[in-house]
Amino acid sequence: MLHYAQSISILIAELGKLPGVGPKTAQRLAFYLLSVEDNEAIALADAIIDAKNNITFCSICCNLTDEDPCFICDDPRRDSTTICVVEDPKDLVAIEKTGEYRGYYHVLHGVISPINGIGPEQLTFKELLRRVNSSKFEEVIVAIGSSVEGEATGMYLAKLLQPLGIKVTRIAHGLPVGGDLEYADEVTLARAFEGRREFN
């Protein structure tokens, strides 16, 4: 049964493919886009097209970038002794937003997951190994979530890099700041105990 003009149906269908956007939301977004000024809606379309045309992978850290090398790899003021390995570009952004880390990054674009057919060769370990071999990095910080796949990826990194004399560390797991002890799950709490530190 046809309820919309064809261009509207297509727009709703395309918006409905976005993650977390159901049919009702897609309809609302479509009618919103139809209601705003032409240039406002076209700006979104252009932003999508530009991003798809301009964004590639940085040849050094494999992050998404519109210039190669990316603005992080291109920044000489960063700490050249550490690389932080993350699963995807969103994680890099989250770490950058803390303002705490001043080293370089490496984006794996996934984690080792045999059940999904993702082995080390599908990820960017080769590029990481090349960087570690050609520069004077001393520490690789693994900032990957603690799922089974994340843990396996961390172990793989340690086995790969420790023989090269690189210190491989991972970020602490524990109670979130402001988190209530009684609501923490057992695994997180166990990790928090494991990672306890002396007051100083």
Place this chain on the structure above:
Amino acid sequence: MLHYAQSISILIAELGKLPGVGPKTAQRLAFYLLSVEDNEAIALADAIIDAKNNITFCSICCNLTDEDPCFICDDPRRDSTTICVVEDPKDLVAIEKTGEYRGYYHVLHGVISPINGIGPEQLTFKELLRRVNSSKFEEVIVAIGSSVEGEATGMYLAKLLQPLGIKVTRIAHGLPVGGDLEYADEVTLARAFEGRREFN
């Protein structure tokens, strides 16, 4: 502080202008669009551009359409004695989806709201009046929500059309189907009493 390549920042900003899309969701949608195949993301951009280029207002009912007259006004099998007046195109779609109504429509594109500076002349009453005068419509069904503005718009329609010998009705307000009496608000419940009907 710069966390993204520029094209990504722009894409996130544009996505963030959509209703109900906050910064986190905008970021997630942007990275989703960057992760899918080029043609999939471009299809969304094209759908936006096509919709903005093709969609105009039907010269008869003022609904959004890509051909004039729209597919509803162009359908001779519809009941030519009734017009259903709605506030916006979304409402028309909601009514069409019930499959219960087989007459024509008229889209006002708003309701009378002096507080927002919207008077009858900003809406499509003129077009409605022309239709009513030039065709053999017998009934105008007001299918507008029961806000103060909605009520005022309904009253205005009644005053406008009743002198022309048109029956002006409004859809029933009452308890939603499946709705629990104890959770209904007083006004809805009062309306449900007011609109009670005999079993038959």
